[in-house]
Amino acid sequence: MSAQTSHAAADSASATAAGKVHQSEVDTTHRALRFLTAGSVDDGKSTLIGRLLFDSRAILADQLDTLAKRAAGQPIDLSLLTDGLEAEREQGITIDVAYRYFATKQRKFIIADAPGHEQYTRNMVTAAAGSDAAVVLVDVTKLDLDAAEVPLLPQTRRHSLLAHLLRVPSIVFAINKIDAAADPGEAFRKVGIALEKFAAAAGIRVTAVVPVSALRGDNVTQPLAADWYQGPSLLQVLESLPTVQETVEAPLAVPVQYVAREGEGTGNQPRTLWGRIAQGQVRAGDSVQILPSGVTAVVAELRRAGEVVDACLAGESAGLVLDRQVDVSRGDWIVAPGSAAPRRSVEATLAWLDTEPAVLGRKYWVRHGNRWVQARIVALHHRLDIQTLAETEAQELSVNEIGHVTVELQADLPVQPYAENRVGGAMIVVDPTSNRTSGALLVR
Template identity: 45%
Template structure:
């Protein structure tokens, strides 16, 4: 029996581009809506048919405002694949929500209103997808029914977006003309756009390659717990990237001590190897002084051990971040004190601002460039006074600030 894998994807679009309707159509037409949910939507709808946007805009406050104001996670499945959807708000003031939703996504669906084309917020969403290194981007040109299903309108928008995506370094863009309201090319192919020969949105979501990480990604294992069982010690956590195998020579960071993997347990069962995203426990051949927050790596691609952190960031908190601020930096399972040295020439970062930062940490951290590993190349800045999350960072070790 074939294994059904999981795709994590996010949606983004400007206000009134029809994103909630697209997601509702995707859930409805793929038969991922329970009968009682659909009946509740019918009762809440004001028109003749069900307002599918209400399948995602579930909060009363959201309905009253007419916009989606938070990240709504939805889980659904087809016979070919399982899906975890992060439906993010479109307004510029909720940029932080898109960063949150897309940070773990393998694909982002960017919506564009066919009447308006590529607008400033479209470019911003594409830039965030590029910043977060999302491997796949779908451009859904929506409301094609309102432009007479014209091929020329679609081609012009797709070409403009593709050029901008290339400038940003987005690795892959698939453009699909859709009408979420009418159901064209969302789940079922459209008879009204027979000039389009590509996949529907769902067909692409079901077939786009999914991997826990590149096959050649460096092996990284942040230690979450140390388990003592008699004379033995087991190191538990989740493999962040790459593959660890019994017999591999490993290095512990930041101490630099080396050892060899003597055993791997997955859910209490011995295994010969552990892959990215698996939660496991490791046993080493030597007794080493290893604690929560340490990073175990294998192979020749070692992380950079440094106290000077350069990164691209999105500021998430209402409280601004200023040069000289003292913060806590959480990297993997390790938390250290740090001070903000530079903000790329800016005095401060306000909520939803994108920028660049230089930090000095109290202790060396083993860092990967975010382009190499989205897990070990990311961090959070935390307010030491109340523990609030301030900023999300993507490490850029060699980038100028």
């Protein structure tokens, strides 16, 4: 099972064909930026990452020698730096998510190369979950530039919508292969207008639109020398983006991952409740509530990385020792008293990823935090048409479709709106027969 997921806030704004960066905040912590590349098949995602690695000198000498030998005197195929599976090299497509690392003088980066093929959309969702930014590539050579309104490819629209639903904070459109256009400036302008219109209709806040040529390296790490574009390079945009910061100023929420008991034998040895804080903060002496039981207790001691500490914040893994023995197990939640109400009926956005359609009334397993419960889809309110963005009636959801559903759970879960908490508002759906990850539920 390889999907974790999410639901979206409806941020509204527009893309810009001038390539100007829109951002309300700049990261001051210099944490590594986690970003993924997305888009349709053969849009140049792997080549773009290879170009970033090559130009930033993040490739080992033996890797370059191997690629040079494979090239046999021809230009090096930079996509091979990420397409490591034998099947990927044979077919010339990305199948699994490949992670690469590089750094500039300004910051460090963690890149996820997501597959563009519809069959592997679930892997794209995996890469998007937890990413700080998404670079959606648009291949200008695949578009009808003579049309009055340039039509975007379905996977461009789908991946952009999924990144938005998964609350990826920064979405950048990179118009690739701009060097292959007869009139690069006009091609950039027309595709930028199409992206702006789509983003505005979908409520997607676009951080930047930039022209690039991943193959030649135009405007990837160095600004483009062209009279029709005066904006930043793609790398300059990435260096300016903020990283995701977990919400500290919110009620405490900790999914319990592991319960550790000190000492040997039975008795009243203190137990440490370990988990990564999803939101809020906790201090020794704070009152907390265990869900779904509803029992309250006081935090007697806090531990982090083997040391006793006074406080822990969102994003940190913490061990809580309570002032009394309470029945707590993996899958429970530790929250601020009265801040969450477990429920069994949930409205959510469902991104369906399985070849078997989502069927009303059928039992599935869902995972929320660290707990598994059975669930049924009891209502399918509408399906989202990714071409028109209209909400249409549907009796089932097919692979890669997105819909609005009501789900009934077998047990109470303390779910929250995904727009407020990406951990408490996300559930993955698993087929009980095949054990495949079938979908992502994003609580409304």
